[in-house]
Amino acid sequence: MFWAIFPILWVIPFIFQGEALVGGMNSPEFGELAGTERFVPFVLIGAIVSTYLFSSLYGMGGSIRMESYWGTLEYILGSPARKISVLMGKALSESISSTLFVATQMVICIFGFGLTLAVGKILPILLTMLLLVAGLYGMAIALAGVTLQIKESRSLVHTIEYLFYLFSPIRYPVGIHPLIASVSVIIPLTYALIAIRGVWLLNQPINALWRNIGILAVLDVVFIAFGYSIFYFMEKKVRKSGAVSQY
């Protein structure tokens, strides 16, 4: 319930802040950067899509940590199953629960905040979200590997979450500052949000967004390969040092 509702409630201070700064729900200055003057749908879509970010950051590393806490991590890593199957299983479970949260949030946004979504736009949005999830879980696999080594990775994950909020267009367009714009190019969330907002808010046809979707797909391959390599390396290291069972 918490994860289905609160990411949307966290947007409310931004709405009040916007009203206090521009006296309404539209800002021409915001429009110049974001392509839409309506900042409320912009931040709401950012909040919905960032649910997958929470899930990938906290879910995978957290589940490895919980296996360690329950004392079942050694059995899982020692089982004849391929590690990638174990990781994919965890990613699948996380992505299903996140999708349920996202669906609930969409309903809240449509009925509570007046956000509209044409049926024809659902498929391209789902396709983009799928690509985003693949990239984010690539990163999550790397974090799961890091968790094996450093054990208590929650603080690190918390900082990464804040950095993602800072350097990707979740709350504001990244064009606001050159440094933010240049860091955002390596974050999959940037391309996913541009594509999803393009379809959902700006009514752009999907073929106008192929460039962003293409880059997102390339980043997916890089993140998954990088994530699995990190996990493989960390797992070998932890096995050799005999620290698998340590909490």
Next chain:
Amino acid sequence: MALFPSTDRMKRYMRAMNAENMKEWKIELTYRVDFIRGMLEPLIFVFPYVLFAMSLMGGRTSSVLEELTGVSDGVTYTIIGYIFMGFLNTAVWGMGFALRKEQWYGTLESIFVMPVPRWVYVMGMALHSTVHQGIILFFQIAVVYVLFGVILNVQGVLPVLILVALMLISLVGLGLMVSGLALIFKEGWIVSEVLYSLITIVTPIAYPLAVLPPLLQKLSKAMPTTYAITGIRHFLIAENMEFPLWDAYSRLIVIGVCWVIMGLVIFHIVDRRVRREGTLAEY
């Protein structure tokens, strides 16, 4: 039994509070990288709010905000609100989670059999969290001064410190409540997160009270953070307040007393309940 503890007993309580404070500092400073990360993180947390404001205003000033509050600098307005709201974190996370951490370490029962009341332990944690947040606050002010050129009225520092102290009294009460509830709910992070999110929405952190819907305005007026944040901005950047200054002080005192009493009562009830049920040490 006397209503107030004797001087000798109070001294013992103070020593116990300080011991708890020192223990937390020792644990924190053992993990130095984590400590540095903890100092930087609240700063990173503020940036999205500032950048969002800048993207809406197309700069750092807003005529609408000036009309509402008398302050045109939306960046400074937002920064002041969010950095002082950091004290809410100390209440709901620092204090509220103190007992949960001891449960996790397996030391809660040992602490609870010490010859001091349990609230003394939570107050020790409050002391630590407040000093910790105070250091973060000064660090944040120094960084935003350099990065955003935030100019504050230095003459307002003394009344601001009084407002912060009064707000802290209420937040100690809130911390006592949360730490009590964490003993019942075990996974108390949800209690902390829900309270933190709701108080953040109704407190005029980056907007004046006037933009809130009437129902939220009423709720906001029951929050100590509303009077403290608005008062702090009044003294530091001359925000026009929607209530007299005397109201801010008096309401902070009344809310503080009420929340502390409520916090002590809830904590006492929960403490008795978990002891009777034998669930105190359960994680």
